[in-house]
Amino acid sequence: MQVGFVGLGAVGAKLAGTLARNGVDLTVFDLDPARMALLTSQGAKPGESAARMMRECDVVITSLPSPAASQAVLDQLLPEIHEGKIWIEMSTTDPEAIRAQAKAVQDRGGRAADCPVSGGCHRAATGNISIFAGCDRPTFEAVLPLLTYMGRRVLHTGDVGSASVLKVMTNYLATVHLVSLCEAMTTMAAQGMDLATTYEAIKASSGNSFVHETESQLILSGNRDVDFTLDLVLKDIGLFQALADAKQVPLELSPKLIEIVKDGQARYGDRAQSDRLIERLEEATGLSITAPGFPTELIDDEPEERGSEVFRTVSP
Incomplete structure (x- = not known):
């Protein structure tokens, strides 16, 4: 499976780095060349544009700072989407927007999954973050292997949009x-x-x-x-x-x-x-809310391991 990743910000770079570290065939793209260089030094291939990545990859993942940015990138991806293509949106976005965006992908024959993350950048760096996944069950099962590289706990939340509501x-x-x-x-x-x-x-x-x-x-x-x-x-x-x-x-x-x-x-x-x-x-x-001995950066001390799906403890 060839995977493209668009958006290498604070969280996106760490999620993409986890994929690269685990040997995924990964192409990355960001408007900042320095961010792309960091990921290519970790084994990813540089992408020329979001559209070309969707043309050449089976799956394209986006991790972007706003619903507007997500829409702008999706507008570039859509002409290249057809049956067999999957879009995974990992940004924190507007639930109504992601539902409309997913429909646009599905109308072109592709599949869409709404997969925001939770747990902090330090856990994104080690693949131990949690992931919510909103999509139909067949799509979830198709993307689960990728999600379990990036996250320790993966929860299928229901249809597209449900994951963004919870996030x-x-x-x-x-x-x-x-x-x-x-x-x-x-x-x-x-x-x-x-x-x-x-x-x-x-x-x-x-x-x-x-x-x-x-x-x-x-x-x-x-x-x-x-x-x-x-x-x-x-x-x-x-x-x-x-x-x-x-x-x-x-x-x-x-x-x-x-x-x-x-x-x-x-x-x-x-x-x-x-x-x-x-x-x-x-x-x-006039108080200083500080104390000696506390760390200046967060480091995830859990060992990295392949994630898995988690299930509700209470049955419907």
Whole structure:
């Protein structure tokens, strides 16, 4: 199977690198030549354009920063799609948009799978990230071998669009956790609590979360480079708010969260690292939310291994 990969950003480069490392016949394309050079040094072949990659490959994977970017690339892919071609969209995108895009692919005889990832860039680098897959079952079984190179846990979520709905939700929750952790740790510092002890208390308690075990470490080290920027956070939580608005769900936390992220952008820049949200509270209180001994980068210490499909624990 010949595979093309378009979009070599923070996550895409790591997913593509995992495919190359595992011997997949891979061609890559990105508008940034330096990103392409990094992947070709890992064994991938350079692509000339998205359209040519779809013409020459059996599967083309996209991992792009916005629904608009995904549509622009799909417009290039569509003329080359016919029976036997598969498009895998791994961006975090608008669920309605991906449904319409998948139909356009299917109308030309191809197959489409909606496959966003979750778990952080450090797990994308080791092939241990989680993948949601929205598509019909035959398409899922066709793409599963590729997905299990890139991810440790692969969940078939239902039809196209279902994976993006769930991914938007998980990114919303991650942002809630991040903002609440900023408030919790700043309040503990104001109370005179040792922040290393605070970290362990949260980790050992019902207040723990994946975000705490990862991003709190970067906050406390002072590095705060989680490889995820505020513009992407705002896109994702905005998509979640749109899902709620479409069904008239009266959210209360979500609008405040959007306000906080926009304030962070106004202070630090649209593409500031998301963990810099802690600095809003540091500035307001004069406190330093740091502690010695915490890592300045996240490293996945789980050994890399081939992934597998995971199933619901409760049967319908």
